[in-house]
Amino acid sequence: RKEVEQDPGPFNVPEGATVAFNCTYSNSASQSFFWYRQDCRKEPKLLMSVYSSGNEDGRFTAQLNRASQYISLLIRDSKLSDSATYLCVVTDGYGGSQGNLIFGKGTKLSVKP
Amino acid sequence: EPEVTQTPSHQVTQMGQEVILRCVPISNHLYFYWYRQILGQKVEFLVSFYNNEISEKSEIFDDQFSVERPDGSNFTLKIRSTKLEDSAMYFCASKLTSNQPQHFGDGTRLSIL
Secondary structure, eight states: OOOEEEOOOOEEEETTOOEEEEEEEOOTTOOOEEEEEEOTTSOEEEEEEEOTTOEEETTEEEEEETTTTEEEEEEOSOOGGGOEEEEEEEEOOSTTOOOOEEEOOOEEEEEEO | OOOOEEEOSEEEEOTTOOEEEEEEOOTTOOEEEEEEEOTTSOOEEEEEEETTEEEEEOTTOOTTEEEEOOSSSOEEEEESSOOGGGOEEEEEEEESSTTSOOEEOOOEEEEEO
């Protein structure tokens, strides 16, 4: 069974805090990795793709360790607007898969003033 | 920025009735997907569609479900005889190429009574 496991949360942090999310995935054939964010009752929105070398986008840094099948997301200087559920997402790399996505259940982040 | 659009935003249907959920993917995209999210649970893959045929489907996508791309713009999900457990948010997604991230529509909330 292909699974993506995430910290259960919720994470409640003050504005300006640094917060880290962790994720493990079971499908060693997964080829692509992403972090999406989802606001309450809204669609998932792509936050960033995750590359083997690690990548940064402003306050957001993502890391991937293929050997241990581990993905992380670091948010620095968190803002009130960062409050959302963060979804760790990998592609199903088996067979003729067209990159179907396997989602974690998400970690809820609440940033307080 | 181009968007995936879905209609209706909310559909209320009696159990046993047929329902059609509509999606207009981003215009030059080639890969199309349906996902669902039962309230409080993770996003789950239903079906992928490429080159005018189903590429892959999950075990959720049984004989009650079908998809169509009736013209160059629409991508529909039909549920023939709805059950109570079909109540969920249904998200359509599309992407341009196989290694691009998927972009999601804002979903249709399906409520089965």
